[in-house]
Amino acid sequence: MSWELLLDPSLVRLAVSMAVPLALASAGELLMERAGLLNVAIEGMVTLAAAGAFLGAFASGSTGVGLLVGAAAGAGVSRLLAHYAVAWRRDQVTVGLTLYVLCVGLASLLYRLVVGVRLTPPRVETLPPVPLPYLENLPVVGEVLFRQHALVYATAAVVVALHAFLFHTSSGLRLRAAGENPVAADTVGVDVFGLRVRAAVAGGVLVGLAGAALPFTFTGTFTEGIAGGRGWIALMLVIFGRWTPLGAAAGALLFAYVEAFQFKLALLSKAVPPQFLQMLPYAFAILVLVRAYRGAEAPQALGKPYDREART
Amino acid sequence: MTARAVARWQAALAYAVGLAAALGVLAVLVVALGGDVLAAVGSVVRASLGSAAGFGQTLNKTAPLLFGSVAVILGLRAGAFNIGVDGQIYAGAVMATGVAFLLAGWPRPLAVPAVLLAGAAGGALLGAVPGLLRARAGVNEIFVTVMLNFIALFLVEYLSTGPWNDPTAGEAITRAVPPGTTLPLLGTRLGAHSGVILAFAAAVAVWWLLYRTVFGYEVRAVGDNPIAARLGGIPVGRTVALALIGSGALAGLGGAVEVSGFHYRLILGLSPGYGVMSILIAVLSRRHPLVAIATSLAFAALVVGTDSLQRSVGLPASAVFVVQAAVLLVLLASEGLRRSP
Secondary structure, eight states: OOOOHTTOOOOOOOHHHHHHHHHHHHHHHHHHHHHHOOOTTTTHHHHHHHHHHHHHHHHOOOOOHHHHHHHHHHHHHHHHHHIIIIIIIOOOOHHHHHHHHHHHHHHHHHHHHHHHOSSSSOOOOOOOOOOOOTGGTTTTTHHHHHHSSSHHHHHHHHHHHHHHHHHSHHHHHHHHHHHHHHHHHHHHHHHHHHHHHHHHHHHHHHHHHHHHHHHTTTSSSOOTTTTTTTHHHHHHHHHHTOOHHHHHHHHHHHHHHHHHHHHHHHHOOOOSHHHHHHHHHHHHHHHHHHHTTOOOOOOOTTOOOOOEEEEE | HHHHHHHHHHHHHHHHHHHHHHHHHHHHHHHTOOHHHHHHHHHIIIIIIISSHHHHHHHHHHHHHHHHHHHHHHHHHOOOOOOOHHHHHHHHHHHHHHHHHHHSSOHHHHHHHHHHHHHHHHHHHHHHHHHHHHHHHHHHHHHHHHHHHHHHHHHHHHHHTTTBBOTTTSSSSBBBGGGGGGGGBSSSSOOOOOOHHHHHHHHHHHHHHHHHHHHHHHHHHHOOOHHHHHHOOOOHHHHHHHHHHHHHHHHHHHHHIIIIIIIISOOOOOSSSSSHHHHHHHHTTOOHHHHHHHHHHHHHHHHHHHHHHHHOOOOTTTHHHHHHHHHHHHHHHHHHHHHHH
16 A cells, blocks of 8 residues: 555545534534533434434525524533533433433434435535635645535634633633632632533534534435444544644544545455444544543543532 | 432332323324324333233343343443443344354254353453453543444444345345254243343342442442542452443343344344443433333333334334433433422
């Protein structure tokens, strides 16, 4: 195998576009985790948002409506999770897993109710590439980065903006304080409860957009397994990126590359059964996890409900 | 009434409300699909509990759910979330099918235990990966178990469409296992297989393990307070790893029972979400293996009942997830309302 194959521009271009759902979902998860909320419902939220986005676009004929429905689905589930976790102080993993099951069921149920049973699954329009003027003509980089669809540029902007917000604004500092040491934050007047809920809604919007990106970038259809573990991988990318948006996005690119590479291999090689190639991204995820956990430090109060009256 | 009695009544009330919520959600779905609610309720009850054959179907669904939920419970008691029950069921089913093919012609009393042991070994193998990674490298078991679900699923897809495929079926299913390797039925009228007895036995065995053995005490100590357990001299990492291996073995046994008791072959859709249902059952049963027997029976009846609605009013199979999750959400909400002012 030669190096040209590994760095083939069409392969890298595909990887960049496949990184979008992973990067958006991990950005949303990270925002919540920085405020102290662990969202293990993320795989279900991605699935439900994908269904919502598809059905929104299917019913209205507009991709924009689809994106809105997807974002709203993510935000709604996330808000529900926050209510259980913040106001009712229930165990976040238990609530998250329950919502995961709910979302997965709801996604295919809604699809079935709206679309019904058909021989050929209906399609919605996928996002067209939007070449950026001048930049698209740069050698190699132009093709790889600047002839992508609009969500790619939006994702890049979101990641950079989130990074700047978390680490270079006082609101970001307050949000991180709510996730690191809610008692201290509360003492100096930070609204820990309100911040966690707002972080959940904003994070849910990003996770919802990640789900919406799935039907709109690849096949234009919805299937039950559309998330394919991307939500779980996004959860993992947060650790991989050490709870920084830029780090998680770098991880998203790495994973998307492995995923795209596996497609490429499947086309080239008939000797290896495709199922073994499809295992690659997941096996790779386990290997990367082992390294990612070395010295990883989560926000101190991650997953712990804040109770003003509890003794610490 | 004492505070304890009040708490017990409140818990009972919460379960009743949860059940009502489940039926409510179901009723809404039936109406949305244009069906008749009363006829639907009648059909659910008849299909799952109202006849010998229906009850037999419920028992057959109970087996994988009970194996799965006691597997989750064993992990949870050690403080580990085993989200990989689906993968472990598949791993167990793969091993059981493979060994069954090898043991064609063996006497049943030798072949069946060998097949079941192979299933348990397959599940244990898949449970060992997250167990060891958590003990050695501190890796969260949730991720590892989820990733292994996908890997196991692709392995089953490969085997059922490739080397073990039944060419006459035209689907992702393997050839039937040899007749001498299958579990006997419990009477012909019921149509239930003896695997459900094994599942009940497994639940009792896990209860005995947790409450009557030193290892079980250590598991519960580690799950309740790992720091105190470590200071008390319990090897925390090893205990969690062993609990996850045991958890995988239980789920793998469930997979083997599905192959040799129900399907008689390995199929791609062997587990229609038993893993996620097992998590809900484990939490609903308050992590108690004996309570899980009752909860698994109830969930199995619900699955069989909604399956019948699938035929009559076209309710999609996934609706059962919504109903089950709604029950747990109502219970969690009632806990939340009780404990916050």
